[in-house]
Amino acid sequence: MNHVVNLRGGGAAFVIDLTGPTPVVVHWGADLGESVHSGISSNPVPHAYLATGAKQELFPQASNGWRGRPALEGHRAGGQAFSSSLVTSGSRATAGGECEITLSDPDAALELVVDIRLSGEGMLRMRSTLTNTGRSDYSLLSLTTPVPTGLGAAEILDLTGRWCREQHPQRQPLRQGTWLREYRHGRTGHDSSLFTAVGSAGFSNRAGSVWATHFGFSGNHSTSVEKTPSGSALVGNAELFSPGEIVLLPGETYTTPWTYAAYSAEGLDGVTEVFHRWLRSRSTHPRTPRPVVLNTWEAVYFDHDLDTLIELSASAERLGVERFVLDDGWFRHRRDDTAGLGDWYVDDDVWPNGLTALIDDVRARGMQFGLWVEPEMVNQDSDIIRAHPDWISGPGLGRTPVEWRNQQVIDLVNPDAWDYVFARLDALLTENTISYLKWDQNRDLVEMGHAGAPSTHQQTLAAYRLIDALRQAHPTVEIESCSSGGARVDLGILERTDRVWASDCNDALERHTIQRWTEAILPPELVGTHVGPSTAHTTARTHSLSFRAIIALFGHFGIEWDVRNLTDAEFTELAQAVGLYKTHRGLIHSGTAVHADLTDPAYALSGMVAQDGSEALFSFVSLGTSPDEIPGRVGFAGLDPRADYRVAVVFPTLTSPYRDQGNVGWVPDGIVASGLFLAQVGLPMPILNPEQGILIHIVRSTS
Ligand code: GLA
Numbered sequence: 001m002n003h004v005v006n007l008r009g010g011g012a013a014f015v016i017d018l019t020g021p022t023p024v025v026v027h028w029g030a031d032l033g034e035s036v037h038s039g040i041s042s043n044p045v046p047h048a049y050l051a052t053g054a055k056q057e058l059f060p061q062a063s064n065g066w067r068g069r070p071a072l073e074g075h076r077a078g079g080q081a082f083s084s085s086l087v088t089s090g091s092r093a094t095a096g097g098e099c100e101i102t103l104s105d106p107d108a109a110l111e112l113v114v115d116i117r118l119s120g121e122g123m124l125r126m127r128s129t130l131t132n133t134g135r136s137d138y139s140l141l142s143l144t145t146p147v148p149t150g151l152g153a154a155e156i157l158d159l160t161g162r163w164c165r166e167q168h169p170q171r172q173p174l175r176q177g178t179w180l181r182e183y184r185h186g187r188t189g190h191d192s193s194l195f196t197a198v199g200s201a202g203f204s205n206r207a208g209s210v211w212a213t214h215f216g217f218s219g220n221h222s223t224s225v226e227k228t229p230s231g232s233a234l235v236g237n238a239e240l241f242s243p244g245e246i247v248l249l250p251g252e253t254y255t256t257p258w259t260y261a262a263y264s265a266e267g268l269d270g271v272t273e274v275f276h277r278w279l280r281s282r283s284t285h286p287r288t289p290r291p292v293v294l295n296t297w298e299a300v301y302f303d304h305d306l307d308t309l310i311e312l313s314a315s316a317e318r319l320g321v322e323r324f325v326l327d328d329g330w331f332r333h334r335r336d337d338t339a340g341l342g343d344w345y346v347d348d349d350v351w352p353n354g355l356t357a358l359i360d361d362v363r364a365r366g367m368q369f370g371l372w373v374e375p376e377m378v379n380q381d382s383d384i385i386r387a388h389p390d391w392i393s394g395p396g397l398g399r400t401p402v403e404w405r406n407q408q409v410i411d412l413v414n415p416d417a418w419d420y421v422f423a424r425l426d427a428l429l430t431e432n433t434i435s436y437l438k439w440d441q442n443r444d445l446v447e448m449g450h451a452g453a454p455s456t457h458q459q460t461l462a463a464y465r466l467i468d469a470l471r472q473a474h475p476t477v478e479i480e481s482c483s484s485g486g487a488r489v490d491l492g493i494l495e496r497t498d499r500v501w502a503s504d505c506n507d508a509l510e511r512h513t514i515q516r517w518t519e520a521i522l523p524p525e526l527v528g529t530h531v532g533p534s535t536a537h538t539t540a541r542t543h544s545l546s547f548r549a550i551i552a553l554f555g556h557f558g559i560e561w562d563v564r565n566l567t568d569a570e571f572t573e574l575a576q577a578v579g580l581y582k583t584h585r586g587l588i589h590s591g592t593a594v595h596a597d598l599t600d601p602a603y604a605l606s607g608m609v610a611q612d613g614s615e616a617l618f619s620f621v622s623l624g625t626s627p628d629e630i631p632g633r634v635g636f637a638g639l640d641p642r643a644d645y646r647v648a649v650v651f652p653t654l655t656s657p658y659r660d661q662g663n664v665g666w667v668p669d670g671i672v673a674s675g676l677f678l679a680q681v682g683l684p685m686p687i688l689n690p691e692q693g694i695l696i697h698i699v700r701s702t703s
Helices: 267-281 306-319 356-364 383-387 415-431 456-473 508-518 545-553 568-588 675-680
Strands: 004-009 012-017 024-030 072-075 087-095 098-105 110-118 124-132 138-148 155-160 168-173 177-183 196-199 210-215 221-227 234-239 246-248 253-255 259-264 293-295 323-326 368-373 377-379 407-409 436-439 478-481 499-501 527-531 556-559 592-595 603-609 615-622 644-651 671-674 692-700
Touching: 004 098, 004 110, 012 110, 024 138, 024 259, 124 138, 124 246, 138 210, 138 259, 155 177, 168 508, 196 221, 196 234, 196 267, 210 221, 210 234, 210 267, 246 253, 259 267, 267 592, 293 306, 293 527, 306 323, 306 356, 306 568, 323 436, 356 368, 368 415, 377 383, 415 456, 456 478, 508 527, 508 545, 508 603, 527 545, 545 556, 545 568, 545 615, 545 644, 545 692, 556 568, 568 615, 568 644, 644 675, 671 675
Parallel strands: 293 323, 293 556, 323 368, 368 436, 436 478, 478 499, 499 527, 527 556
Antiparallel strands: 004 012, 012 024, 072 138, 087 098, 098 110, 110 124, 124 253, 124 259, 138 234, 138 246, 155 168, 155 196, 177 221, 196 210, 210 259, 221 234, 377 407, 592 603, 603 615, 615 692, 644 671, 644 692
16 A cells, blocks of 8 residues: 555546555646655644644544544544544555545444546546444534645635525635535525635636535535645535434445535636536536527416417427426416425316327427426425325424425425325326426425434435436436526536526526526536526516527527517517527537636626637627726637637627627628637727627638
8 A cells, every 4th residue: 555646637636645544635736747756745743733743634534633624523322433543444446547545443443435536527526435334323423525725725716695696706815714604405505606616816717726626415515615724725525414314323334425626727717627528528418409498487477378378389489499398387276386386286277188288289399398396395285285294394393394485395205205206207207298397496495304303414315316216217308407596506416407597587697697607617508598588577677688698598598588479679689599599509518618807897708619629609798887988809718829710790680789889890890810819919899888798709710
């Protein structure tokens, strides 16, 4: 075991020194080549310090001199084995860029296997499995996966949010102490940060060193950035348990969810590229063109009427829609949000002949049919809860959790309840031609319990099992993860779903920020983005159709609007946007994401550049008014500097976003320039009205 493990991939390296009693991380950052030195991990031992000195332990414990947050907390009866001394007992390379390191503490009767993988895309994944090798029960309080940062780490960037305002950035200096985020929502949470980034001073979209992690789990969890007086910053991700929730019986194990980490020397876009490439390399990643969606929610809400929906289906077909999704309101008792959840039978009053007439109509028009479900939830006012009141998950003690949107959580840890939900969904998918489920989950899970004991962990895994089982039974059905908008956006749920709904807010201005930061980790093909009504239902802001369409184009595009009575002008412009999406979705869903560093926050330039540099699609949008008279020049990064490109504004062409229509420079005729020129000199942008945008297509010129 006298060696150094040098995992390499995608220009990054994770180096672990195994020569001492416990594994020490030498480096997480840029690739160092093949030869790395051991023995460089020792720091001077300060006066008034533990004899071990300060080292960047892979698995920090008090027994190896760590006085920060312990990676493992647990105990046996009477507080025995309260502190572990897990030392290296084995290591093996499991494949190129992958290794497992085993740590054992025979006296505490614990064994830990740390699984570390660095992929060819540069994605570092880590998880650990703890086994109780003793003869008594071991109460596990927490098991954290710490990821170190590197030289120059000076600032923390993470995200926060609320319903209709998910994934908004917040930034602060990295100081001594712990920046701790705890998410006790029983789901990922509206405020849950998609990533925790630590970077060099002033790191930006395109510049600076960045170490970012993501926790791939949809239940209670915490993230922390900790800097002690004696070390660099550690980013920790862990599941959060309630008291007594995880007790390992002799021989039992607990495995942490995956922690994902990416390093970039070129700002946040470098981190984004690692995540996008890795996600796109998965065998389960959606590979068919992402169909244009029409979702009925903001068009008709609960007001389900066959004739109306058939009119909507006809309008959708004329616009070029490819997937028609019937949202909430189709099942028994579901006339509003006070009743029916759990009664997964088509409502006989509203749908006397079942869903078949609508499904047939949609399919005859060449569109797929999708259906909304919320399988983890129940209303108290439902046949299923009248029959099984004990199927509501809660703390026991004769009470149920506080309500949220009139609903409770069905106890999926109870096998009978799980079987019932599975059987109903299985029947719906078997009896109807359904290509897509919008799988919703619309409340925080507080006080989750099964048989009086805490069960958030088990409930989360049971929900995962439910989706997995349905996928196995119906492998061609795609599933979207929705959770009051974007409250369950994480790589745990995305292991088993095909897209996420980023937010219930279809206001294009709000969506711009929500989608920019969701895209920091998720490629656009995994993120649902819809053109909503002219006046947004969740903010009452009114936006031009072209601005709404431009924002929606950079995702899995759809429409969520009653399009039966559009004006001719609206119809033509929306159909044009659908056409643009179909033309460019191949590029948007495979390209490299670029977010320019502009100095004026009133504007944003972002886009997707083809992997081979042959073309790019950018949006330039104004997010408000600017103190400056003109936007000035903006540079287009990511293109081949040696190639010449033709640059043209392709949308809008029927309406004007411009402040001064007569003076928009190169816009009417387009322009040819080299990639180098476009990046270094840039192009002067036209003056836009606030909350307007243009779509710029850049194609390598052949002449
Ligand atoms: C949630 C979803 C919405 C819609 C409604 C239906 O709020 O986020 O998109 O499906 O439920 O009740």
